Every structure is written in structure tokens, then in C-alpha cells.
Amino acid sequence: MLNKNFKSARQKACSFLIVLIYAASAYNAKAAVKSYKKEADGITIKLNTGLIKIKICADDIVEVKYTILNAFPPKTSLVVNNTWAKNTPFKVSEQKGGIVITTLKLRIVIDKVTNAITYKDINGKIITGEAAAGNKSLTEATVAGIKTYSISTQFNSPKDEALFGLGCHPEDTLSINYKGRNQQMLIKYMTGAIPVLLSTKGYGLLWDNYSASDFYGAEAGNTQFKYVSESGKEVDYYFFYGPDFDHIIDSYRTATGAAPMYPKWAFGLFQSQDRYKTQAEVLGVKDGYRNNHIPVDAIVQDWFWWSPAPIGSHIMNHDRYPDPKAMVNELHKANFHAMISVWPLFGDGSANYEAQKKNGFLTSIKWDNFFAHTFDTYYDAHNPKARDLYWAQARDSVVKRFDWDAWWVDQCEPDNGSLLDERRKADFSVGKGIDYFNTYALEHAKGLYKGWRSDMTGKRAFFLVRQAFAGSQRSATTLWSSDITTTFKAFKSQVPQGINACASGIPYWTSDIGGYLSRVDPDGIPAWSEPKNRELFTRWFQFGAFSPIFRIHGKGERALFSNNWDQPTKDILLKFDNLRYRLLPYIYSLSARVTMHNYTIMRSLAFDFRNDANVYSIPDQFMFGPAFMVNPVTDQLYTGAGEAKAKIRKVYLPKATWFDFWTGKTLAGGRTIEAESPISILPLYVKAGSVIPMAPEVEYATQKTAKPFELRIYPGANGKFTIYEDENDNYNYEKGKYALFTINWNDKLRQVSITDTKGTYKGLKKYRTFNIVLVGPAHGTGEAVTENADKTIVYNGKSLTVKI
Secondary structure, three states: OHHHHHHHHHHHHHHHHHHHHHHHHHHHHHHOEEEEEEEOOEEEEEEOOOEEEEEEEEOOEEEEEEEOOOOOOOOOOOOOOOOOOOOOOOEEEEEOOEEEEEOOOEEEEEEOOOOOEEEEEOOOOEEEEEOOOOOEEEEEEEEOOEEEEEEEEEEEOOOOOOEEEOOEOOOOOOOOOOOOOEEEEOOOOOOEOOOEEEEOOOEEEEEOOOOOEEEEEEHHHHOEEEEEEEEEOOEEEEEEEOOOHHHHHHHHHHHHOOOOOOOHHHHOEEEOOEOOOOHHHHHHHHHHHHHOOOOOOEEEEOOOOOOOOOOOOOOOOOOOOOOHHHHHHHHHHOOOEEEEEOOOEEOOOOHHHHHHHHOOOEEEEEEEEOOOOEEEEEEOOOOHHHHHHHHHHHHHHHHOOOOOOEEEEOOOOOOOOOHHHHHHHOEEOOEEHHHOOOOHHHHHHHHHHHHHHHHOOOOOOOEEEOOOOOOHHHHOEEEEOOOOEOOHHHHHHHHHHHHHHHHOOOOOEEOOEOOOEOOOOOOOOOOOOOHHHHHHHHHHHHHHOOOOOEEEOOEOOOOOOOOOOOHHHHHHHHHHHHHHHHOHHHHHHHHHHHHHHOOOOEEOHHHHOOOOHHHOOOOOOEEEOOOEEEOOOOOOOOOOOOOOOOOEEEEEEOOOEEEEOOOOOEEEOOEEEEEEOOOOOOOEEEEOOOEEEEOOOOOOOOOOOOOOEEEEEOOOOOEEEEEEEOOOOOOHHHHOEEEEEEEEEEOOOOEEEEOOOEEEOOOOOOOEEEEEEEOEOOEOOOOOOOOOOOEEEEEOOOOEEEEO
């Protein structure tokens, strides 16, 4: 009986295998290459069913399109704005079973039987490749009652590959490496679903599809990954070859647009709260900071400044804000900058609503405003004329009228509950919502940036956005991780999410320091005076000081002068606030590198240590520029009785020589250490060879001072750093009005050399004093100014060399 059953099962298995082979053969027959044609920018391949277009955008940038239709549908990308006007030279040849496209950096091989594309370097080493079966597919589907095609692309993924990017999903995971795990890729409440993926194998991918999507990172026994979009008429993706992450991000921004410079003040501290309700309250916060000499640069007016008028009316309540222009003027006089929250929604009954409605610019998407008990309507941000009207209404009513300096773009995507299906069904000017599901925030910010550049003379744009998509960086946006909770778990998730957002090509990211709201208190206000909550805020503030944008926000009073903080807490917060401001020459110079060279400030360890597999799954360490390795303490240690005890956290040091920033002691890399991290310390390590410019202590970013700058040199390797300066808050830098000079460290000769200053701008200093500090044990450590410099020099813009 056993043998009979076994024989029967074996026969069934064989029959099933024959069916699979037949099915695969049928699929491959439909996918096989029939012919191809070389064109000026690539090749078009005709399949048994469908077409493939391989476009050579650059030596190391390739666009791939695939459709089962008879022709590619017309498409203007909302993400890729480079027209690739200059054709890149390439050659086409044939090899056994394949077509080969060769550029100066790549060999692209198309299998004639399966149409799978393999990417190789110029020496023939495989970088990555599409899966042989199911590599590119369109499948008939119905979404929200609309007939369409589901789109899928599948790639091979070796065991030792690590994958980063895909945006910011703070509720979804505490991990960082997408190898072996899945990720929902639709923009909803608290996400920035950015379809950019970086691989430690030295390549990046951008999926140019805007529908709700999913990433699957563990296909075929964890040997493949795939990207699936719920709607479209073609596969469309870009391949970027690095192999370094910096070059991949450079290629991505070459394709989708560079990030413009922010004003210098935007790298200082933002003070925000949910919410300031009156003009007097806003000015009181200004006084609290300035009277206590606490460094800060911006204050934020959050939502409902219009209440009880409908949202979108853009009317500041006169009883609570009797003179908004005077309020903003007072802030400016105190060297504050002011940001206001304006939403892309319109309440029925306002003049702005009627104007949008009259022009046919409103969508069918209504947001359940449970605060005002109304259903408010989104305008069509995909319509350029609607964007222009939206900008003009906000400009004339509040933004330019009262001279605000920045814009909080809140609720910039119809993002929760039934709104997700409403977005799918909506009719935008460009097409159905199912095909433009993830791009509302992208297009909304596009209109704001265009308007700001046109009408806000002398002010660089700064937009804080709740959601982002690929390409958002070109509209001066900073992605924030939305309304997370005031818990250590939520804080812990911020670190990998910030790292991956920046690995997705979005250079500026921030979180609500302390978390937005408490799930314990009925009003959502944390008990900040409790030691465990002070600990959370302190640890989050330390992390915030090393985030690209440094910003306090959430429910409950949490300004640094607040009586919610005891004196030890205030001392620690001020210590890290001062450190951020002392590092502004370093940070602002890196921001120039972001704009000019497509750099990334908040860096996954794989940016700098891509070949070290030990860094692939570390979720809570990152580089901040080329010098600092930051290791936030995200575990709570307060037990409820007395002060928190000293903390030890494990830190992996990649191969290099490292300096403990707080003690000046050196440590060898290539190992894991136990770092002392009491509540007053964020473990910071500086790589040997680093040159770090540090400003004197100031109270705002552009404060002028005659005190010398400090140049900290970390010996053990050669190093250099280029300092960038400009006029701080206009677009004259685009006209060449800026200056650069480079500080070099020759470790063998123990020499510091400074190059000639290149360029000029209004206000460039003719002379400046530098205190040079060669860091060592208990010398040149911590946030405080080093009292005994190793050398003091006066620099007049001409090259010089000194021995230390």
C-alpha cells in the first residue's frame, strides 16, 4: 500500500512538473526576442508579445521600459526631469543567445529567450540581473472598479546582498536592511514611500510608477526581490551603477533634480509645539529663549490659526492674532525666523473654496476634519493652474503678506481611512487616481516651490512635508516622520527610518523630538516632568542634534527653558544645543555639498563601509558627514526609583582609527565595543583624518562674532575639509556668489595647510582667526571651546601652511 501511494504521488508530481515546464515554455515563447532596432538613445526590442525599450541615459544610467501593448503609452514622468538631451555613445552586438549593449562603464545583456536583462561592469562581472522567469510583467487587474494592469519587476538577489532606501515608514519596522523582508509602498498617514533602492552590490533602482505598490524582499527562497504596482500600462525603471552609494545618489539626483540650498538658519534649532494659540504665546516663547541666551533660530505656528474660519480661508483669527505682521516683525528683530502651517484643503464657505470650485480645481476627495466636524476638500495639485491659484491665495492672504520665512506643508496627501480609496477613484487633471496615487505631495510641493521662487524675493524656500515621493528633494522639501508617539519604541524606529529616507535620495529628514503625542494621557500631552519622560526627550534631543534638520515639536510645553525640565536636564539639553551650533560651519558646508555634488549628510554606514558586511543590519548607527559616527541611545533605563544609572551600549566600529569625541582617546576599528553612555552622553566617534571646523558659541546661526573659529584635527591619517560660505539666505549662490577654501592635514608631516579662497560674496571676511587643535586625550574634546589651542593663525584668504 505504501509503495502504491508513493508511486501515485510520484506520477502526480511528474505530471505537475510537465505542466510547469509547458507553462514556462509558453511564457518564454511569448517573452522571446523577435527583433531589435538600434536607435540614437538605445534599442527597442520587439517580443513575441510586447516591446522593451532600453534607453542609455548615461554611461552608468539606464532606463528600461516594457509593455505587452503594441506601442508604449505616452508618458511625461513626474519624477525624472532630466531630458538626457545629449546622447551617450554605446555599442550593440550579439553573443550566443543574447544582445549586448556596451557603454564606457556597463555591459547590458538581454537574454533572447526570456528577455531578462543582466547588468555587468565593463570587465564582465555581474552587478545584478532580472530574474529569468517573471522578470517584467503586466497582468490584467481591476482596482477600485477600474480596469488596469498590475505591474511587476523581479530581480535576482544573492545571499550576501543588503538593500537600503524605500523611504520612511516609521510605524512599520525597527529594521534597516530590506533583504528578506517586505514593505508596503503606498503613501498613507506617516509614510514617505520613495521607490528608490540601494544595493551593497553597487547599484540602485528607481521605479517610475506612481500607483500604490509593494516591495517583496524574500522571493524565491530569499534569492530574489520584486516590486509590484497595482496599476499601469508599462514597466518603467531606472538602473544606476555606482558602485559607491554616493555615486548612486548622485545619479539619482542627476535624473530627478538637485536639492536647492536652504538658508543657514534652517540648520539651527526649530522650536515648535502643538500648538501655539495666540500672538502673545508665540512672542513669549521668543522671549523665553532670548532672555535665557539659548541658541534657537525658528519658531513654528502650527495649525488652526484660522479657527473658527474654514480651513483654506487663510485668515489668521484677529482675536488671537491681532497683528500678525507685527508679530513676525518682532520675531525678525530678535533674529528668529517664522514658519507657518498651511494645508492643501478648503472648507466649504470660504472665498478661496469658491474660487477653486468655480475654476473646476477641486477634487472629489474630502477629509474628515474631526477637529472642526467638517468634511474639507482637497484641490487638484496635479493641475498647474490649480497650483498657481492655490499659491496666489496663500501668498496674498498670509505667507507674503505677513512675511513668513518657511512653510509647514502639513496633511499634504489624502492619507488615511476611506481617503485611500477616494484617492484611487479620484479624477485628477492628469488621469485617474489609481495611476497617480503616490504623487499628490510631490506635485503640491512643486507648485509651492515655483511660487516661492517667483514671489518671495531674498528668501530661500524651506518646506517641511508630511509625505514625500521620489523627486521631492528638488522642491526644497524636508520630510518629517509625522505624528509618532512619545515612547522609546517610536524613538527607536526613528533612527533606521531617517537613515533609509536619506538613502532614498531625500537629503533632509527630521522627526518630532520627543514624539508628537502620548497614548496614555487623554489629551495626548506627556507628563514631561516625570524622570522617564525627561530621559526620553533628552535621548531624542541628542539624536535630533545630529539629524539633518534639528526640530522640537509635539504636545505639551517642551521649550528648552521650560520648567518641565529640572536643572540637570536643562544642562544636558543646552550642551547638545550648543554643540549643534558650534558645528554649523561643518553642517552648512555639507549642505552646500548636497546642492553642488548631490551629497548625503545622514549616511547609512554602507555609504562609507559598503564592503563590510557587519554594518548591513545595524539599525541605530550612522555617519553624519564624513567625520562623525553617531550612535543614539534608544533603550530606556529609568526604573522608577531615583536617577537613571550609567548606561552601556554596544557600538560597532568599522575598520579605521576612531576618536571618542568626549575623551579624545583613540580606538581601533573592526570590532564591537561597549560604549559608556550615561544620560549626558551620546556616544560619538570621529574618524582619524577628520578636519572639523567649529564656530564660537552663538545664539543664532548667522550671529556675527569676532571670536576665533576652532579647527579640530584628528590625527592618524591624512584628511581635508572644504568650508563653504555665502550670503546665507538668498539665491545669489546660483550666480556664483559664494566662497570656498580647503583645510588639509598631512599626518606624516604634521602640517595644516589652507588653500586660497576661491570666489567671493557680499560680506566675505578679509581676515579670520583659527585656533588649530590637534585632538588627543582630554584635549580638543566635547562641545566646549578648547582653551589651549596648539596653534593660532590669521588667515587672509591666501594659502598658508603651518606645522603643529
